[in-house]
Amino acid sequence: MKLLEDRIKKEGKALSETVLKVDSFINHQVDSEFMDALGEDFAEHFKDAGITKVFTIESSGIAPALMTAKHLDVPMVILKKQTSKILNGNVYQTRITSFTKGTSYELTLFADYIQPEDRILLIDDFLANGEAAMGASRIIAESGATLAGIGILIEKSFQKGRNRLEEAGYNVYSQARIGKLGEGVIEFLDEDAPAADLASEASE
């Protein structure tokens, strides 16, 4: 998606070969008009998928997920990160480990906010190894609902996430796909370029 690629070119900073900083418009300061445009694009892409709810994982996915939900006219649900298991209450939980941040948490959803007939669109800001998205998919499967699509703002195609999600059978749309990062280097991939070769060598 050109709008996002142009913004990344203008304001994104490659901190290393694996980390892209986008604090000025996504992760720290948020540009609401821009998020609205990204949400409109996700809604257009998934308009025929019968989406009944947009899910995201706190916190940076919330802004684009909310805008997407607005354009699809469905509710948005935030999957919470708890440091430990909730032992009472009707919840779905699964453990997620972030390789990028070196942290673990229990991804948590109260059962009230998902029904077996729901068709879920998962929106998140970054796709790296796919741990968070695979965790969300476990929760959705456990509830009996369907994960009908996954929308990502920035896919790091040299990491494993895209392949893992596609191998698991999910419909993934990334608005910007990054093939290579390095100090001062940000290279984009076309929407339909395979991620497989690039990711096969990457361990994280």
Ligand code: G4P
């Ligand atoms: P994965 O879910 O795809 O496996 O990703 P991984 O665990 O490696 O990283 C997850 C966390 O790291 C996410 O934040 C994600 O937004 C962030 N992240 C991954 N790669 C990058 C990057 O290149 N740049 C930036 N700025 N962030 C990156 P989170 O822990 O869910 O926190 P939050 O930011 O949503 O609160």
